Amino acid sequence: MPKKCSEAELEAVLMAIFDATGRSLNGHVPIEAITKKARRHLDAKTDPARCLKELAAKGYAQEHPTRGSTTYQLTRCGLTAANQILTSSNEKFDLS
DSSP states (O other): OOOOOHHHHHHHHHHHHHHHSSSSSSSSHHHHHHHHHHGGGGTTTHHHHHHHHHHHHTEEEEEOOOSSSEEEEEOHHHHHHHHHHHHHSOOOOOOO
16 A cells, blocks of 8 residues: 655645645646656655645546546645645745
8 A cells, every 4th residue: 555645745745735736726747847847846756646646536626538648726725724834934935
């Protein structure tokens, strides 16, 4: 059974989606864009794709299968959580 992502890993991937979509509910971004942004804040062993699936299962992100690859979008719940992380965090997330 694969291990679940920690809260810190989930937060890093959520913030990567938040940044990649331009802080919008309308943005759809491919998994490669999210992985590239999240890699800076994750261990080498952590698989961002697994964390993305977990976020989608919890309702923070939504998957959109396309012909080429799967894209992801923030949900309202995910947008609210990302905003809370930004406002409550003393550490500035530099996901650019």
